């Protein structure tokens with residue numbers, strides 16, 4: 506009887522946990538996205554004032570529950586000297602959210618180079634990537650086709666994995682729910698696929 510009840514309890518309440526990295530250059534909007542996600546998905550979460558968030562230095566961690574999935578977000582600092590630390594987290598991660606500042610045309614090629622390194626990493630083979638074209642609330646921002654064109658060199662490096670480019674405003678919340686729900690669908694589906702190369706000992 507105990508086993509039956511504990512099995513039922515686990516089925517009803519236990520969450521499957523997935524680690525998601527939030528990457529991108531400094532000032533792209535990673536921390537704002539994390540706060541917006543927590544506010545949208547976690548009932549009773551009293552988020553901070555989004556317009557008061559300043560750039561990530563180091564690491565922010567946050568958890569979001571979507572149905573039976575618990576996403577554990579690691580928002581890593583995007584400054585050049587911190588980018589060298591990103592790959593230390595790759596082995597543990599199930600998904601990557603790469604945030605681009607769509608208003609910063611000057612740094613678009615820098616962002617593309619950082620993205621290229623991410624998708625070229627063997628440790629991330631097969632890991633789904635959600636590319637967020639952030640700050641779409643700003644009238645003069647680059648459009649999704651503009652950004653896709655600028656990142657087109659990287660397409661062949663993406664390989665066989667789920668990848669979506671999503672228009673988003675971390676500030677207003679537009680596109681945030683759609684992006685996260687897409688990520689959940691991908692990571693849940695991936696655990697039922699054969700293990701990735703790096704998982705084979």
Ligand code: G3D
Pocket residue numbers: 529530531532533534535536537538555556557558559560561583639640641642643673674675676677
């Ligand atoms: P980071 O964590 O990637 O470094 P932050 O970036 O989340 O700290 O955001 C950097 C700046 O961009 C912040 O402004 C923040 O308010 C702004 N920002 C983030 N997302 C959006 C968005 O969707 N739209 C607009 N318009 N601005 C956004 P400040 O002025 O504090 O530097």
